[in-house]
Amino acid sequence: MPSARQLRTYYGWFTAGFLLFVLLLGVGERLGLPRVLIGYTFLFATIGLYAGIGIMSRTTDVAEYYVAGRRVPAFFNGMATGADWMSAASFIGLAGSLYLLGFDGLAFVLGWTGGFCLVALLIAPYLRKFGQFTIPDFIGARYGGDLARAIAMGAVLMCSFIYVVAQIYGVGLITTHLTNVDFSYGVFLGLAGILVCSFLGGMRAVTWTQVAQCIILLVAYLIPVAWLGLQYTGSPLPQLAYGSVLERLAVREGELARDPQELAVRGVYQARAGDALQRIARLPQSWQDGQGAARQQIDELKARHAPLSELRVAERRLAHYPATPEDARRDWQQEANEYAARGAPLMPHAEPFWSGAADPQRAAQERDTKRWNFLALVFCLMAGTAGLPHVLMRSYTTPTVHQARKSVFWALGFILLLYLSAPALAVLVKYDVYTQVVGKHFSDLPAWVAAWSRIDPAFLRMDDINHDGVVQLAELQMGPDIVVLAMPEIAGLPYVITGLVAAGGLAAALSTADGLLLTIANALSHDLYFKMINRTASPARRVTMAKVLLLLVALVAAFVTLMRPGSIVSLVGLAFSLAAGSLFPALVLGVFWKRANQWGAIAGMLTGFAVCAYYIATRYPFFQAKLGLAPAAWAPWFGIDPISAGVFAVPMGLAAIVIVSLATAAPDAASGQFVDFVRMPDAHNGEKGESARNR
Amino acid sequence: MGTPRQRYWRQTRRLTAVLLLVWFVVTFVAAYHARTLTFSFLGWPFSFYMAAQGSLLVYLFIVFFYARQQHRRDAVFGVDDPRDD
Numbered sequence: 001m002p003s004a005r006q007l008r009t010y011y012g013w014f015t016a017g018f019l020l021f022v023l024l025l026g027v028g029e030r031l032g033l034p035r036v037l038i039g040y041t042f043l044f045a046t047i048g049l050y051a052g053i054g055i056m057s058r059t060t061d062v063a064e065y066y067v068a069g070r071r072v073p074a075f076f077n078g079m080a081t082g083a084d085w086m087s088a089a090s091f092i093g094l095a096g097s098l099y100l101l102g103f104d105g106l107a108f109v110l111g112w113t114g115g116f117c118l119v120a121l122l123i124a125p126y127l128r129k130f131g132q133f134t135i136p137d138f139i140g141a142r143y144g145g146d147l148a149r150a151i152a153m154g155a156v157l158m159c160s161f162i163y164v165v166a167q168i169y170g171v172g173l174i175t176t177h178l179t180n181v182d183f184s185y186g187v188f189l190g191l192a193g194i195l196v197c198s199f200l201g202g203m204r205a206v207t208w209t210q211v212a213q214c215i216i217l218l219v220a221y222l223i224p225v226a227w228l229g230l231q232y233t234g235s236p237l238p239q240l241a242y243g244s245v246l247e248r249l250a251v252r253e254g255e256l257a258r259d260p261q262e263l264a265v266r267g268v269y270q271a272r273a274g275d276a277l278q279r280i281a282r283l284p285q286s287w288q289d290g291q292g293a294a295r296q297q298i299d300e301l302k303a304r305h306a307p308l309s310e311l312r313v314a315e316r317r318l319a320h321y322p323a324t325p326e327d328a329r330r331d332w333q334q335e336a337n338e339y340a341a342r343g344a345p346l347m348p349h350a351e352p353f354w355s356g357a358a359d360p361q362r363a364a365q366e367r368d369t370k371r372w373n374f375l376a377l378v379f380c381l382m383a384g385t386a387g388l389p390h391v392l393m394r395s396y397t398t399p400t401v402h403q404a405r406k407s408v409f410w411a412l413g414f415i416l417l418l419y420l421s422a423p424a425l426a427v428l429v430k431y432d433v434y435t436q437v438v439g440k441h442f443s444d445l446p447a448w449v450a451a452w453s454r455i456d457p458a459f460l461r462m463d464d465i466n467h468d469g470v471v472q473l474a475e476l477q478m479g480p481d482i483v484v485l486a487m488p489e490i491a492g493l494p495y496v497i498t499g500l501v502a503a504g505g506l507a508a509a510l511s512t513a514d515g516l517l518l519t520i521a522n523a524l525s526h527d528l529y530f531k532m533i534n535r536t537a538s539p540a541r542r543v544t545m546a547k548v549l550l551l552l553v554a555l556v557a558a559f560v561t562l563m564r565p566g567s568i569v570s571l572v573g574l575a576f577s578l579a580a581g582s583l584f585p586a587l588v589l590g591v592f593w594k595r596a597n598q599w600g601a602i603a604g605m606l607t608g609f610a611v612c613a614y615y616i617a618t619r620y621p622f623f624q625a626k627l628g629l630a631p632a633a634w635a636p637w638f639g640i641d642p643i644s645a646g647v648f649a650v651p652m653g654l655a656a657i658v659i660v661s662l663a664t665a666a667p668d669a670a671s672g673q674f675v676d677f678v679r680m681p682d683a684h685n686g687e688k689g690e691s692a693r694n695r
Numbered sequence: 696m697g698t699p700r701q702r703y704w705r706q707t708r709r710l711t712a713v714l715l716l717v718w719f720v721v722t723f724v725a726a727y728h729a730r731t732l733t734f735s736f737l738g739w740p741f742s743f744y745m746a747a748q749g750s751l752l753v754y755l756f757i758v759f760f761y762a763r764q765q766h767r768r769d770a771v772f773g774v775d776d777p778r779d780d
Contacts, residue, residue, distance in 0.1 A: 106743075116758060
């Protein structure tokens with residue numbers, strides 16, 4: 001393997017080459033290169049590059065396949081961890097969520113960065129000293145017995161699989177966006193890119209691909225942000241200067257909040273929400289009346305020989321009319337909520353835990369709930385970060401304990417490049433929309449508005465509710481993904497940058513999917529097959545097994561993705577809470593509390609997992625509907641949203657470990673020696689984790 | 696005061712606890728009081744600045760400081776890894 005200096009030279013040239021490639025495509029665009037061709041070039045050039053690195057790094061050696069030979073220097077391991085970490089949700093979703101949620105969205109920013117403090121202080125150095133292959137390895141060696149290992153493996157599989165489905169979904173979405181192919185083709189095209197890399201070279205190939213992906217995704221994010229920053233703050237580093245834009249945004253928000261036309265549109269929505277609530281109050285009579293009215297309208301239209309199109313609309317309305325009064329209650333409640341949200345007063349971007357309620361007592365209550373949900377979400381995302389196996393795995397790939405500590409520093413550094421930019425981007429785009437779109441005539445809107453509302457109304461939708469020909473803020477509905485995807489066009493950049501942003505999003509989703517698939521396949525091949533089923537398997541057989549399982553898992557994940565389960569955000573939240581609840585307590589107490597024993601760990605992991613699963617299943621509206629639970633009878637505990645189930649699961653998991661450990665016999669001497677072994681960073685008492693229990 | 700290895704671990708634990716306290720304050724204490732900490736800071740409302748930038752930079756410092764201090768401590772107690780130099 002090349003030295004750190006050689007690596008720096010290689011990747012330096014790679015970055016320069018990539019920038020040149022973008023520049024050349026830009027020149028090509030000027031000379032008339034069609035847009036579709038630019039999209040395809042980006043897609044195939046980047047996937048081809050990843051495949052090339054994968055083929056160059058192919059290996060059949062166990063240590064190379066599982067942990068890249070433990071020779072990745074801290075700086076590059078940090079980059080690879082960064083790419084592993086920054087997923088489609090970070091790259092595409094984050095800035096959009098910040099746009100829509102304002103201050104409250106910063107819970108994601110805090111949670112997804114602060115978690116690395118826990119990784120660095122509580123887990124990474126100790127895992128590196130242990131120096132085996134997987135997370136269940138650590139649990140199995142520390143607590144002893146196959147049962148603890150098997151449960152840890154189950155938890156690793158569950159949270160990684162849920163997370164990987166979200167990533168493959170993102171891959172499909174971006175591939176479709178770049179090339180206009182069908183979503184299912186997009187999924188399999190992306191999957192090919194993932195597989196060709198991890199299949200041949202395992203962790204070694206994934207590591208060097210992820211370093212390249214980290215460079216691509218950061219370049220793709222930072223270039224348009226710098227450009228937009230130059231326009232609004234006069235500086236290419238808007239991260240340092242967007243405070244002034246935030247101030248101007250607040251002034252504009254004040255104007256819009258008092259604007260009479262704006263208030264009129266919101267009034268219309270409030271009236272519609274009130275109408276829906278009245279219909280609910282008069283159930284079941286209102287349901288019968290509505291059905292009768294819809295039928296009567298059709299008869300009238302037929303009687304006066306109305307145009308066919310009008311008749312079709314009326315028939316469709318009847319076809320979609322709620323089938324029972326119960327359905328009507330659900331549908332109308334949803335309708336009322338949507339209209340009430342659109343009719344609510346304007347939310348100031350920088351105000352924490354904002355409430356639009358007019359009644360001061362209710363507003364105070366809402367603010368309090370929002371505050372606790374904010375804190376709970378931050379906690380869950382942090383503990384989940386320190387429990388998600390694909391990130392922790394990366395501690396194994398550095399040469400020494402000190403390099404593992406430094407690697408977390410570099411990882412967080414690269415992650416911050418994106419995470420410090422996203423809040424700035426959200427503010428800049430919001431200011432742009434509030435001044436360049438809102439208040440303008442429908443006839444002279446910027447070109448990107450029309451282009452994106454044509455693609456999909458889920459991205460952007462406008463209705464002239466009060467028929468004044470001018471866009472009011474309340475008439476505008478934006479989906480979160482458009483903020484990043486349309487950013488180059490909002491900044492007035494050429495199409496080649498739009499392709500670059502999509503390629504960056506693809507790099508983010510692919511790199512995370514790579515790491516996750518590898519984690520899943522390794523848990524199955526190493527922990528299940530090698531450690532529990534066939535302890536005499538040869539190294540070559542183990543690697544072959546890992547490759548076959550990787551292929552199978554990838555296909556199953558793609559299949560599940562095609563069924564489009566749930567939304568990406570809720571899937572990701574679920575994975576974080578499960579990782580936080582089941583793995584985090586057992587890992588931390590395994591190092592910091594010698595008295596923790598096998599039964600405690602088993603009880604802790606099961607409790608954490610069960611609490612999360614129970615809370616999500618009974619409180620998440622999607623599952624409530626599936627299980628036929630009445631939302632009123634299953635109110636959330638302390639008003640905490642199901643996405644933050646980990647806030648209950650982590651303390652309960654910790655308590656279960658402590659109580660059960662103390663109630664059962666102290667762990668054996670081997671486990672004490674194991675703890676002493678991982679706490680010391682020096683190499684002389686056993687290399688490559690030849691600890692007391694493994695000898 | 697115990698063996699050098701016990702002292703090494705005690706000091707490591709103390710540093711971990713202190714840094715976790717800093718982490719807790721800039722995260723949870725700052726966010727809990729977000730509605731009152733609204734004075735202007737470098738042009739941002741303070742609580743917004745902390746959640747969007749300030750706390751993140753403190754996190755980076757925590758990780759940096761821990762790696763540096765532990766590396767020094769490893770050398771003092773002679774438990775460092777010769778491959779690091």
